[in-house]
Amino acid sequence: MIETKEYTITELVKTISMMNKVYDLVRLVDPKECCQLSLEDNHVAYHRTCYTLWDARSRCKECSSYQACLSGRRKDRVELYRGQIYRIQSIPIVIRQENGEEIACALELIMVHDATEAEKESYEDKEQKETGYEAIKNDPLTGLYNWEGFSQTARQMLENSTEPLDLVISEVVQYNLVEALFGSEVLDQVLLGIANICREYDASLHLFGRLQKGRYIMLVSHNTFQPENIQDGMRKVGEMLTDSMFRLQVRSGVYCIEEKEISIQEMINRALLALDKVRNAPTEVIAWFDEDMKRTLEQKKKFIRGFDQAIRDGEYHLFLKPMWGEDGMIEGAQATSCRVRSDGSIDNPADFLKSLEEAGLVAKLDRYIWERAVALLSRWKNVGMKDLLISVKVSAADFYYMDVVAVLQELVERYDVRPEQLWMEIKEKSLFSDQKRLTAELERIQKAGFPVVVDDFGKASSALSVLTQVKIHAVKLDRSYVLDVEESGKVDQLFGAILAMAEALNVRVITKGEKVQPIPVRAFEKQYLHHQS
Secondary structure: OOOOEEEEHHHHHHHHHHHOOOOOEEEEEEOOOOEEEEEEOOEEEEEEEHHHHHOOOOOOOOOHHHHHHHHOOOEEEEEEEOOEEEEEEEEEEEEEOOOOOEEEEEEEEEEEEEOOHHHHHHOOEHHHHOOOOOOOOEOOOOOOEOHHHHHHHHHHHHHHOOOOEEEEEEEEOOHHHHHHHHHHHHHHHHHHHHHHHHOOOOOOOEEEEEEEOOEEEEEEEOOOOOHHHHHHHHHHHHOOOOOOOOOOOEEEEEEEOOOOOOOHHHHHHHHHHHHHHHOOOOOOOEEEOOHHHHHHHHHHHHHHHOHHHHHHOOOEEEEEEEEEOOOOOEEEEEEEEEEEOOOOOEEOHHHHHHHHHHOOOHHHHHHHHHHHHHHHHHHHOOOOOOOOEEEEEOOOOHHHHOOHHHHHHHHHHHHOOOHHHEEEEEEHHHHHOOHHHHHHHHHHHHHOOOOEEEEEEOOOOOOOHHHHHOOOOEEEEOHHHHHHHHHHOOHHHHHHHHHHHHHHOOOEEEEOOOOOOOEEHHHHHHHHHHHHO
16 A cells, blocks of 8 residues: 555644654655655745765765655664664655645654664664765766756755746657657767757856756746747757758746745746647747646646545446447457546546556555456356456556556465456557566566567557567557558558568557547446346
């Protein structure tokens, strides 16, 4: 179970006061920014880096608080430091402020005692263990700050600045397409060019970083920030591919910082919401976070706050789409989740999945749907449907929040279901976010007997490499991709090549048909039994 608990500031002050009577040290930390937090005048304030406890220069090599916030579960660790034992409990919590803002952080409860000789032999001294280790704070390609370096330096800049600041996120549009068309070497030159444009600005008034791929972040003086300079920089970026008809595009979102006490990540979220407004716009290149966006963000937060209660109330239901076998018969179903509200209205996955992914809650929903699917397979054994299969979604994020294989094995054992009846379906684009790790995890799933299916095959820039780099059972060829090829008149050649490669690798190809709306379980069962008769 995910154990993250919510507190108001008043509740948390009382909790910390009680814990101070039991533990030697109690502190609040934001492990993503690596900062200590305090509760002052009924608001949260950011202070020095949390690793100053160890007189260190960078974040801990194995931060239990970071792991706790990532997993939603308490994490414990023991450190031997300068002859003393530190027993640390890191408890993930969310602080709800009066203005409606929320801060995800960790409550650290620490007991300290002099180490015994046995403990000195059992644990490696923290200083020796982390000698030579220092968290990398710069992007190795561009030399700009990465998230680690930017967040820490930005926090210092926010604390020391007497003038208002803006946080800007700029993003190369269609980054993957640029890489596919021109190759990684040309793309690297583009990314370096953007970094050099950043360095043209006054370093005393601007802070720059590269977060990931083609996404850059800036902290700039509000009083001297001139949007036309950003647009001029974008024009320079667009001219980098001069020998091509393709025009590089960059879009930006700006958050004018009004509340310094919120996390850097929350500031980024606001700038990203502004960026969403112009990401696919034909002419607009920059947008500012405004009151309408703030209301949208508040609605998202309200939805997230009510998610656990909606799960407990059984509002999330298993819905199914029929899967047709090569013989034209229904061989199973693709599972999805829909929310059926108390008033009878139904929310489709498109209405809530993105919000859950951004809040780190999609793993909890996936785990919930997996169990419903396995329980349904178990029930089908007794009603003449024992050979059907169900294909469920697995997100790349799931592997960071739980041991997916262990969860699946426990479910099929508890409900007495064969693993091969439960297909694990992952989006193709997810495989390129952390390919080495995901390839290893998917191989574990396969070895445990659960078939792996790649959905939306053909959409990513390196689609065919999936067939050779990941051991999979089947691929689903996206119909929109098929239609594009049909219009080009090359469908026979493309399908012939894909089918030949898939057959050689013993991979099944499934062409996704017309958009089919998911239906309740009972409706699917009636459809199946009617089709069989």
